[in-house]
Amino acid sequence: MGKLNTKVDERGCLACGGCISICPQAALIMFGGRAFVREDKCICCGICIKTCPIGAICEVD
Amino acid sequence: MEYDVVVVGSGPAGSVTARFAAEAGANVLILERRAEVGVPVLCGEGISQRVDKWDMLEGKRWIASKMDGAKIYSPNGTLVTLSKEVAGNETGYVVYRDIFDQELARRAVKAGAKILMRAEVTDLLKDGGKISGVKVRQFNEEFNIKADVVVGADGVESKIGQWAGFNTILKPGDLETCVQYTLTNVDHKSDYCEFFLGKKIAPGGYVWIFPKGKDTFNVGIGILASLSKPGMPLKLLNKFISNHSDLKKGEPVRLLAGAVPVANPIETVRDNLLLVGDAARHSDPITGGGLTTALEGGKIAGVTIGKAVEKKTFDKEILSIYETNWKETFGKKLHRDYVLKNILLDFEDKTLNMLADSLKDYKFEEFSTLSLIKALVFKHPTLLMKLKPLLKLSEKSK
Numbered sequence: 001m002g003k004l005n006t007k008v009d010e011r012g013c014l015a016c017g018g019c020i021s022i023c024p025q026a027a028l029i030m031f032g033g034r035a036f037v038r039e040d041k042c043i044c045c046g047i048c049i050k051t052c053p054i055g056a057i058c059e060v061d
Numbered sequence: 062m063e064y065d066v067v068v069v070g071s072g073p074a075g076s077v078t079a080r081f082a083a084e085a086g087a088n089v090l091i092l093e094r095r096a097e098v099g100v101p102v103l104c105g106e107g108i109s110q111r112v113d114k115w116d117m118l119e120g121k122r123w124i125a126s127k128m129d130g131a132k133i134y135s136p137n138g139t140l141v142t143l144s145k146e147v148a149g150n151e152t153g154y155v156v157y158r159d160i161f162d163q164e165l166a167r168r169a170v171k172a173g174a175k176i177l178m179r180a181e182v183t184d185l186l187k188d189g190g191k192i193s194g195v196k197v198r199q200f201n202e203e204f205n206i207k208a209d210v211v212v213g214a215d216g217v218e219s220k221i222g223q224w225a226g227f228n229t230i231l232k233p234g235d236l237e238t239c240v241q242y243t244l245t246n247v248d249h250k251s252d253y254c255e256f257f258l259g260k261k262i263a264p265g266g267y268v269w270i271f272p273k274g275k276d277t278f279n280v281g282i283g284i285l286a287s288l289s290k291p292g293m294p295l296k297l298l299n300k301f302i303s304n305h306s307d308l309k310k311g312e313p314v315r316l317l318a319g320a321v322p323v324a325n326p327i328e329t330v331r332d333n334l335l336l337v338g339d340a341a342r343h344s345d346p347i348t349g350g351g352l353t354t355a356l357e358g359g360k361i362a363g364v365t366i367g368k369a370v371e372k373k374t375f376d377k378e379i380l381s382i383y384e385t386n387w388k389e390t391f392g393k394k395l396h397r398d399y400v401l402k403n404i405l406l407d408f409e410d411k412t413l414n415m416l417a418d419s420l421k422d423y424k425f426e427e428f429s430t431l432s433l434i435k436a437l438v439f440k441h442p443t444l445l446m447k448l449k450p451l452l453k454l455s456e457k458s459k
Contacts (some may be wrong), residue, residue, distance in 0.1 A: 014101070014240075014317060015103075015318070016217075016238075016239070016318035016319050017103075017216055017217045018217065018236060018319075020217075020218035021219075021229075021236060022230065022231050022232070022236055023230065026230065029220075031181075047233060047286075049291050050233070050286065051236065051289060052238070052291060052292065053238045053239055053240045053289075053292070053293075053294035053319075054292055054294070054295045055291045055292020055295065
């Protein structure tokens with residue numbers, strides 16, 4: 001099993017910015033009207049996953 | 062490119078800051094990363110009618126409807142009403158936020174501000190440690206813009222604040238995570254804004270129904286992020302609508318998400334830089350409303366920058382006039398409501414039901430959170446012990 005990564009579903013994201021505002025690692029950025037996870041900074045704490053109001057962030061293999 | 066002031070973000074706080082700085086003679090540029098000011102809307106679109114007295118918006122095109130008051134439903138459905146008859150006629154508007162924002166941007170431009178669209182700020186520009194402008198990416202080009210003052214009006218996720226060294230990261234307990242439908246063809250007659258409380262309805266937040274004119278309503282939900290689960294706001298909002306006899310016949314013409322700081326306000330000033338609006342956490346921790354504070358704070362920021370440009374001094378000391386004045390104007394009230402938020406979060410549903418029951422025929426003296434607190438203390442002297450610090454804060458915040 002490889003390392004889990006946190007991913008934003010780019011077709012789902014509505015660009016509210018909530019995940020970016022609460023990420024303790026400042027690992028999320030807004031780009032082209034969608035949120036993106038910077039894998040080099042993400043520690044997979046899951047706070048953004050819980051926060052996304054439409055469930056557009058999840059962990060993937 | 063070189064300006065006196067570069068404002069990052071063309072929301073209400075950014076445009077109003079830009080306008081008042083430009084009116085004071087500053088050379089101002091607004092940077093907007095989106096392709097249209099005000100779009101997409103990220104807002105419940107309610108605002109107090111106090112805005113009428115402020116000369117911020119011309120015409121009426123930005124107004125969708127006028128509210129007759131507020132109806133607050135406790136978890137078991139007990140209704141508390143704040144109507145315009147008892148609230149001295151000053152209630153609120155529901156606005157079209159895209160037109161609202163574009164009108165504020167128009168006033169900034171009329172005052173002399175320039176706007177660059179699709180211009181994304183990628184970092185602060187520093188000159189020997191001193192903030193001296195911003196790095197920008199627009200289409201395929203990257204370039205620097207020099208400025209004496211950088212204004213972070215970049216919203217809840219403010220990067221400008223982070224880059225300037227402010228601790229802007231919100232705790233999940235200080236953020237409301239929201240979704241909203243605009244529903245049309247709704248068979249619901251109401252000129253009130255309606256709020257629904259309860260742990261099963263919206264943990265640590267509320268559901269709102271705002272009339273947008275005719276048969277159209279904004280129906281949204283905010284949940285405290287610390288109490289939320291993945292996708293919970295959307296699921297609970299769908300459930301609320303399907304259980305509501307009037308709303309379930311409606312169809313959505315818009316779905317939007319939002320994130321609202323319900324935090325204590327933060328430090329807002331550095332040498333050559335200040336934060337306004339949601340970036341400064343200038344939204345009310347009880348209601349989540351942030352439009353009036355964005356406008357008031359933006360004006361104070363713009364006027365302060367005007368003085369700084371006149372004196373050709375841009376250090377923290379001169380820009381701190383902004384921080385002193387916003388604290389005086391609304392900072393104490395935001396702090397009071399932050400304390401109140403944390404008290405309310407401890408209340409069980411049955412306590413809210415009991416409180417609502419005691420207020421159901423109450424005639425409120427004004428349309429405000431303070432008026433609600435006063436009524437609660439009047440009806441429940443035992444609550445006084447818990448709420449007393451709030452009344453002290455309220456006196457200070459007048």
